[in-house]
Amino acid sequence: MRAVLPLLCAWAWLLGAPARAAAALSVNSLEKFHFKSWMVQHQKKYSSEEYHHRLQTFVSNWRKIDAHNNGNHTFKMALNQFSDMSFAEIKQKYLWSEPQNCSATKSNYLRGTGPYPTSMDWRKKGNFVSPVKNQGACGSCWTFSTTGALESAVAIASGKMLSLAEQQLVDCAQNFNNHGCQGGLPSQAFEYILYNKGIMGEDTYPYLGKDSKCKFHPEKAIAFVKDVANITLNDEEAMVEAVALYNPVSFAFEVTEDFMMYKSGVYSSTSCHKTPDKVNHAVLAVGYGEKNGIPYWIVKNSWGSHWGKDGYFLIERGKNMCGLAACASYPIPQV
DSSP: OOOEEEOSOSSSOOOOOOOOOOOOOOOOHHHHHHHHHHHHHTTOOOOHHHHHHHHHHHHHHHHHHHHHHTSSOSEEEOOOTTTTSOHHHHHHHHOOOSEEEOGGGOOOOOOOOOOOOSOEEGGGTSSOSOOOOBOOSSSOHHHHHHHHHHHHHHHHHHSOOOOBOHHHHHHHOGGGTOOGGGOOOHHHHHHHHHHHTOBOBTTTSOOOSSOOOOOOOGGGOBOOEEEEEEEEEOSHHHHHHHHHHTOOEEEEEOOOGGGGGEEEEEEOOSSSOOSTTSOOEEEEEEEEEEETTEEEEEEEOSBOTTSTBTTEEEEEOSSOGGGTTTTEEEEEEOO
16 A cells, blocks of 8 residues: 655644643743744734734744753754744644655665765855745745756756746646745656756746746756656665765655754754654755764755744754654755
8 A cells, every 4th residue: 555645834834732732821021932932033013912812822932942951951942933823823824634655765775885974064065055044934845846856966966056937836746746935855856857858047937935836938948857757765875875866855754843943953853743644844955974972864844044044953863863864865966
């Protein structure tokens, strides 16, 4: 039986407990001051009624952050652009329940025997990783994982860094079991690019952050795909080899509430699942290493450069953390 996945990242931080009515918090003057400072920083404006609700949510998140950072954890949390939203609210607004089929990620990778470098970071090898982008309020993380991997593959093969069109994938890749802002899989996006014979640049097909009509123009496509559009991987050992020897790797994992406010350190979770039916966000592994005895992946996200550590995060490696090894893949460009 084929594994079935929920649609990836209907804007990402997307799985949590059902919404529950909560008693109003007693908010002190310092918390109100920090909330107003946060509002200025993030250019937020509310009606008087909404202000009270957002203040309560912000304070609840801030207290969770403080409690977490005072505990014994491998990563730190911090306020960010999402701190006025509850996880239940995000789930209700942005998580889509339609299943996503992961059959395209059945492994076709023949792994070698190593040995491999103890660490790798494609960002330090040259201009091989494109800048962090921001998907906005659209469940299009799968498109950013796809373009990020292909941008790196082309740069490694040719020395030329491109910026590819996520919006084309949002609008045009539905026949490959993708669903625009409702989610999709990088492996299926690579297949679309193969059969479409290319993808346009972001300059000719700019990102809108919403579903729109397909505007692909073949004469403007950048055609660089071989007969095999992507190599799929189903374990972390294969991922290590691929990142070490070939290219950054797209993968999917399950985001749970604490990840939403990640800031630094090696993310590890005891609440997420390791099965492919729970993954809900696609990202890009650009390297790996080890810190304080904990092996990790270096991962590029698509929530802007102000989230996490300059738009990146580290996640524990070697334990299939949050199901990250279930649907990994990387493209093979022809340049």
